[in-house]
Amino acid sequence: MLKLSRNIVSSVLCVAAIFHSLFVFADTSATVNTESIIANSPDNWLSYGKDYKEQRYSELDKINVGNVADLSLAWSFDTDFNRGLEATPIVIDGVLYVTGNWSVVYALDARSGKLLWKYDPQVPREWAKMACCDVVNRGVAAYEGKIIFGTLDARLIALDAASGENLWEVATADITAYPYTITGAPRVAKGKVFIGNGGAEYGVRGYVSAYDVNTGEQLWRFYTVPANPADGFENDAMEAAAKTWTGKWWEYGGGGTVWDSIVYDNELDQLYIGVGNGSPWNAKIRSPEGGDNLYLSSVVALNPDSGEYIWHYQETPAESWDYTATQHIMLADMDVNGEQRKVIWHAPKNGFFFVIDRVSGKMLSAEPYGDINWASHYDLETGRPVETENARFLDEPTIIRPSSMGAHNWQPMAYSPQTGLVYIPVINSLFEYKAVDEYLHEWGQWNLGIYLQQQSVSDPILAQFLTSKITQGSLLAWDPVKQEAAWEVPHKLTWNGGLLATAGGLVFQGSAEGQVLAFRADNGEKLWSFEANTGVMAPPVTYTVDGEQYVTILAGWGGAFGLIAGLENDVAPPPSRVLTFKLGGSAPQLPANPLKQKFEPPARLTDDEAILEKGRGLYYAYCNACHGTEAISNGAIPDLRHLPKAFHDNFNAIVLDGVMKKAGMVGFSDVLSEDDAFALHAYIIEQANVDKESRAQPSWLISIKTWFYGIVAKLLGFAMSFS
CATH class of the missing domain: 1.20.5 (Single alpha-helices involved in coiled-coils or other helix-helix interfaces)
Incomplete structure (x- = not known):
């Protein structure tokens, strides 16, 4: 009893x-509101960049250079999918909110990783085709008891923070007419939610919108590029922008999507947006008689209450290389020639680190932080780049640095006031830009105006080395006052994770190789690492619960480079995970990744080189963005070289008729004929047989080729650094 x-x-x-x-x-x-985000409690992580300055610096120091070697896994949480993860977790008083693939939201106990609730917005799988860069999402916003996020099919949804119940939902775009997506995290301030969209590669017109945080009512919308002048202009900013365009750009959409960085400046009460690339990329097609094409590749300041234009600075006039300005915008105060200025620090794709006066929009300095050859410098009087002779690919193919991946992509930077350094996940890359012979605008397809395929590489081992050696990444510590590098740590691969700096003298980052790393913030010495068993792109956060400090990061390989590069390996990607660490953590070791299932390829369909080359061109036009360069997939999306017989037997039904569209594989009968499908199928089977034959080579020969190609790739990378 x-x-x-x-x-x-x-x-x-x-x-x-x-x-x-x-x-x-x-x-x-x-209590999460404008005031609490400004207050910036070190125990929580209340906003995408931690506070409105988005410096991603934490004042927590219980994990520090003296004890970080004792950091170990506290808990892990497996999401429902195995695609790329890019989100910044939001942490509020012991509860962690994070988004995964297909815009699913998870609320987890920040101490244990226990699932508190999950919300699946039921994104139609076929809409994945309209996502240029994987079915990713960069996180939620929290405000007054609500968790707010965007979905891949361009909805904005508010959930009850305690229960996950849907409070309101709005469509931010008409996706029956235009292929818009949302992958970026919303920002919240002054009772408003700010959100942009993606879709420039497919032919849309960019804009950013503000919604009432309580009702979802749209309060204002600012378009980033003008529409048809015959229809009138929404405001004076659009009328001014139209003077910088020529031809009938509106028929191609124009581009300029605000797909990532949106920052509220509470000190000046201004909203800054980073504007994306043109649609199509090739400026000669969308604006044939020239023009700067405002407000492409610009930082634009808006009134957060009305959406009215305040100022802009265009970083890349007449953008033609996918050099977006959507990368992480960071706010700071700094001394400029003896005068204290409120500034923006920005390291966009084009390879220059910008210091911009955020009161006036004037560019104060711009220096290259990565390998570039499209411009020599910026003229401080005009604020414009001085382009090199080979910058514009008008008549001949031209190798340009950086590539369309940029010298820095969406992965956020961090800043430490202890060192005065900005930490940048740098990409060193190149791309051969070649204008298409004849441009055909296709709704819902990639409309770039350039050829995506590079020179064919028949040997898979060489293809891997060219991908992993010529295109590489690094962690760069940049002095924004001196405008020069302080130190740099090379990574073996491209597409490494975002950054976190802490008062413990540390910088945390995930790597494409599958590690979570901690470095000394002052000199870059590696102090700690953890094997995540998959590539890590997302930025870490840190917080405390019951006085104990934790570090959380998402591990899941994918995104633009993760899909297209499709680095070869023999294991399948694990479930995309949330990993959380603490000093003396005692969670079990992560399980080993499963082996990939590989099926015997069918016999070659043809040895006709013309058909195979046609198939390769079609593959790069319609398949490469998801299934990988030269049909080498990372495994999260099927590797077309290793398909079972049933897929080959039903190839046309899948590729043309779309019988698997509910699984995300839509049909292409609107753009491909049966002859096209045959050529495409022949190319895929050719790649499958080449892979099989390569694997059948003696191990000693593979070792020699690996060694030789490694030397060749290093020499090519060295030579290209001078191009």
Whole structure:
């Protein structure tokens, strides 16, 4: 009887504790607002960049250079999918909110990783075709008891923070008419939610919108490029922008999507947006008689209450290389020639680090932080780049640095006031830009105006070396005052993760090789690493619960480079995971990744080189973005070289008729004929047989080729650094 009573009392206390935690959580989550984000509590992570300055610096120092070697896994959480993860977790008083693939939102106990609730917005799988760069999402925003996020099919949804219940939902775009997506994280301030979109590669017109945080009512919209002048202009900013375009650009969409960086400046009460690339990329097609094409590749300042234009600075006039300005915008105060200035620090794709006065929009300095050859420098009087002779690929194919991946992509930077350094996940890359012979605009397809395929590489081993050696990444520590590098740590691969700096003297980053790393912030010395078993792109965050400091990062390989590069390996990607560390963590070791299933390829369909080359061109036009360069996939999306017989037997039904569209594989009968499908199928089977034959080579020969190609790739990379 006593035992029964104790059980009853224990149960009552347990239920009471649960209700207490729910009520406490409901109360504390409601306090997330403009003021609390400005206050920037070090114990939580309340906004995408931690606070409105988006410096991604934490004042926590319990994990530091002296004890980081004792950091170990506290818990891990497996999401429902195995695609790329890019989100920044939001942490509020012991609860962690994060988005995964297909815009699914998870609420987790920040101490244990226990799932509290999950919300699946049921994104139609066929809409993945309209996502240029994987079915990713960069996170939620929190405000007054709500968790707000965008979906791949361009909806904006607010959930109850305590229960995950849908409070309101709005369509931010008409996707029946235009192929818009959302992958970026919303920002919140002054009772408003700010969100942009993606889709420039497919032919859309960019804009950013503000919505009421309580109702979802649209409050204003600012378009980033002008529409048809015959229809009139939304405002004076669009009328001014139209003077910088020529031809009938509106028929191609124009581009200029605000797909990532949106920053609220609470000190000046301004909203800054980073504007994306043109549609198509090739400026000669969309604006044939020239022009700067405002507001492409610009930082634009807006009134957050009305959406009215304040100022702009265009970083890459007449953008023609996919050099977006959507990369992480960071706010700071700094001394410029003896005068204290409020500035923006920006390292966009084009390879220059910009210091911009955020009061006036004037460019104060611009220096190259990566390998570039499209411009020699910026003229401080005009604020314009001085382009090199080979910058524009008008008549002949031209190798340009950086590539369309940029010298820095969406992965966020971090800043440490201890060192005065900005930490940048740098990409060193090149691309051969070649204008298409004849441009055909196709709705819902990639419309770039350039050829995506590079020179054919028949040997898979060489293809891997060219991908992993010529195109590489690094962690760069940049002095924004001196405008020069302080130190740099090379990574073996491209597409490494975003950054976190802490008062413990540390910089945390994930790597494409599958590690979570900690470096000394002052000199770049590697102090700690953890094997994540998959590439890590997302930026880390840190927080405390009950006085204990944790570090959380998402591990899941994918995104633009992760899909297209498709680095070869023999294991399948694991479930995309949330990994959380603490000093003396005791979570079990992560399980080994499963082996890839590889099926015997069919016999070659043809040895006709013309047909195979046609198939290769079609593959790069319609398949490469998801299934990888030379049909080498990372495994999260099927590797077309290793398909079972049933897929080959039903190839036309899948590729043309779209019988698998509910799984995300749509049909292409609107752009491909049966002859096209045959050529495409022949190319895929050719690649499958080449792979099989390569694997059948003696191990000693593979070792020699690996060694030789490694030397060749290094020499090519060295030679290209002078191009």
